[in-house]
Amino acid sequence: MKQPEKFQLRTETREGRCIVYVSGELDLEVATQMRAAMAPLVELRDRELSLNLRDLKYIDSTGIGILVSVLKARNASQAPFSVEAIPPGIRKLFDMTGITPFLTGQKQEQ
Amino acid sequence: MKATDELVMLQVPASAEYVDLVRVTLYGIAAKMGFSYEEIEDMKVAVSEACNNAVLHAYGNLPSGTTASAPEQAPRMEVRFIKKRDALSIVVKDEGQSFDALAVARQKSPMRGKSVDELHAGGLGLYLMQALMDQVEVHSDAGTEVILTKRLVRSEDTA
Numbered sequence: 377m378k379q380p381e382k383f384q385l386r387t388e389t390r391e392g393r394c395i396v397y398v399s400g401e402l403d404l405e406v407a408t409q410m411r412a413a414m415a416p417l418v419e420l421r422d423r424e425l426s427l428n429l430r431d432l433k434y435i436d437s438t439g440i441g442i443l444v445s446v447l448k449a450r451n452a453s454q455a456p457f458s459v460e461a462i463p464p465g466i467r468k469l470f471d472m473t474g475i476t477p478f479l480t481g482q483k484q485e486q
Numbered sequence: 487m488k489a490t491d492e493l494v495m496l497q498v499p500a501s502a503e504y505v506d507l508v509r510v511t512l513y514g515i516a517a518k519m520g521f522s523y524e525e526i527e528d529m530k531v532a533v534s535e536a537c538n539n540a541v542l543h544a545y546g547n548l549p550s551g552t553t554a555s556a557p558e559q560a561p562r563m564e565v566r567f568i569k570k571r572d573a574l575s576i577v578v579k580d581e582g583q584s585f586d587a588l589a590v591a592r593q594k595s596p597m598r599g600k601s602v603d604e605l606h607a608g609g610l611g612l613y614l615m616q617a618l619m620d621q622v623e624v625h626s627d628a629g630t631e632v633i634l635t636k637r638l639v640r641s642e643d644t645a
Contacts, residue, residue: 404538405502436534437614441607444597451602465527472617473610474598 381433385413393424399431402439410442418446421455430461440473447478492569500544500561500580505537508565512576515567519574519638528618529576529636535611536578536632537563543582543630573620573637581629 383400394417402410417425427443443459450457459479462470470476487493496511498504509530516526544561566577596613597605616622621635 404541436538437610440610444605444607448602448605473596478602
């Protein structure tokens with residue numbers, strides 16, 4: 377049986393974009409760590425903030441809640457935010473909750 | 487439980503760092519029973535959400551600005567995996583206060599058709615449990631008990 381992969385964050389800044397690579401399991405256990413890591417990045421309004429989920433193995437409602445709060449904060453300060461490379465299993469959860477269009481910038485059907 | 491049902495029981499501290507242990511145990515049991523990868527992934531999310539609730543009940547429901555006086559015993563949660571002939575039920579039981587299951591269950595897909603300002607993540611856990619399992623029951627008496635059931639559709643049954 378595979379061991380759960382440890383949660384990790386890596387931040388890369390290039391060409392005015394800040395890309396955060398989130399890997400492992402984003403759940404209640406690491407929520408405080410994730411919120412603390414995101415807080416200063418959310419404040420950088422002149423930079424595009426992007427979360428790359430390519431190596432994210434698992435997310436729970438706590439993790440989705442963090443994405444919602446980042447999304448709201450960025451939206452309030454009219455700063456660009458996007459989520460990229462969403463793995464299929466995680467995309468399925470995003471679709472279920474209805475958050476996908478907000479994260480990927482697709483316009484919602486009215 | 488029927489006489490033919492098999493029970494695996496796990497009792498762990500009601501703490502976030504043990505939820506992945508519950509996931510690993512679930513994976514082992516569900517894989518043995520013949521659930522598909524996707525079904526197991528669905529159950530992992532649902533069971534984790536039930537455990538998250540138990541953890542939050544144990545530590546999270548205090549009024550802000552107060553701290554818990556040290557309990558005599560660290561809060562625990564109990565997870566029972568009940569292997570039935572044609573289904574797996576997972577019972578997550580905690581000793582904490584009930585959450586408002588009905589208020590949450592009334593929500594449909596929580597974030598559809600809203601503006602960003604209106605989004606909120608409350609109730610997502612129970613919503614996901616209901617979306618991912620065949621049956622979800624919530625009992626609140628002494629503590630809260632969440633019963634999650636996934637039916638096993640064997641390929642030989644459908645062939």
